[in-house]
Amino acid sequence: MQRVSRLKRELSLLATEPPPGITCWQNGNQLDDLRAQILGGADTPYEKGIFNLEIVVPERYPFEPPKIRFLTPIYHPNIDSAGRICLDVLKLPPKGAWRPSLNISTLLTSIQLLMAEPNPDDPLMADIVRELLF
Numbered sequence: 001m002q003r004v005s006r007l008k009r010e011l012s013l014l015a016t017e018p019p020p021g022i023t024c025w026q027n028g029n030q031l032d033d034l035r036a037q038i039l040g041g042a043d044t045p046y047e048k049g050i051f052n053l054e055i056v057v058p059e060r061y062p063f064e065p066p067k068i069r070f071l072t073p074i075y076h077p078n079i080d081s082a083g084r085i086c087l088d089v090l091k092l093p094p095k096g097a098w099r100p101s102l103n104i105s106t107l108l109t110s111i112q113l114l115m116a117e118p119n120p121d122d123p124l125m126a127d128i129v130r131e132l133l134f
Contacts (some may be wrong), residue, residue, distance in 0.1 A: 003061050007031050010104050022108045024055070032057040034066075036108055041116045046074070053111070054083075055104065065090050065098040068107060077118045077128040086124045087114055 008031070014024040021039035034055035040046025052071040058064045068090060070083035078086045088097040089110050123129040 003057075003059070004031060006062060007057060014105055019105055019109045019112070021112060022105075024104060024108060027054075032059075032061075034104070035071075036068075036104075038108065038112050038115065041112065044116045046115055051115075053108075057104075062100040062103075064092065065096070065102070066104060066107065068111065074115075075128065076115065077120060077123040077125050077132055078114055080124040084124065085111060085114070086119075086122055087111065088122075 011024065011026060011034075014022075018024070021041065022036065024034055024036040027033040027035045034057065036053040036055055038051045038053065040049035040051065050072070051074060054069050054071050056067040058066065068085060070079055070085065072083075073081070074083075080086075087110060088095075089102060089107060090096065090098065092098050118129075118132060120129050120132055
């Protein structure tokens with residue numbers, strides 16, 4: 001029950017006060033199946049792009065992070081061709097940095113930041129990282 005009330009609160013906040021360039025909504029009537037859109041940031045290769053994401057909220061949320069992946073293809077060193085994202089806040093410790101105090105809005109903002117500032121030290125796509133560095 002705590003999970004449901006938290007998700008409803010987070011979705012309400014995302015609807016009324018979304019982070020700049022980010023929208024998120026419930027997909028159909030399943031509370032644990034969400035969709036999001038991130039607008040490509042100004043002065044990035046993704047400027048004017050609209051990127052759709054799928055968010056699957058696990059039963060143990062907020063003690064486990066949501067599973068987020070890009071539905072829109074994106075050429076990025078930290079995002080693979082299946083849309084999986086390599087980002088520490090999307091993984092549980094000790095390898096990750098997920099904490100129950102984080103929320104979906106924070107995760108989407110972190111993904112938006114990753115789009116603007118790729119992390120060459122933790123690539124999913126090594127060939128793209130080589131292009132980024134050279």
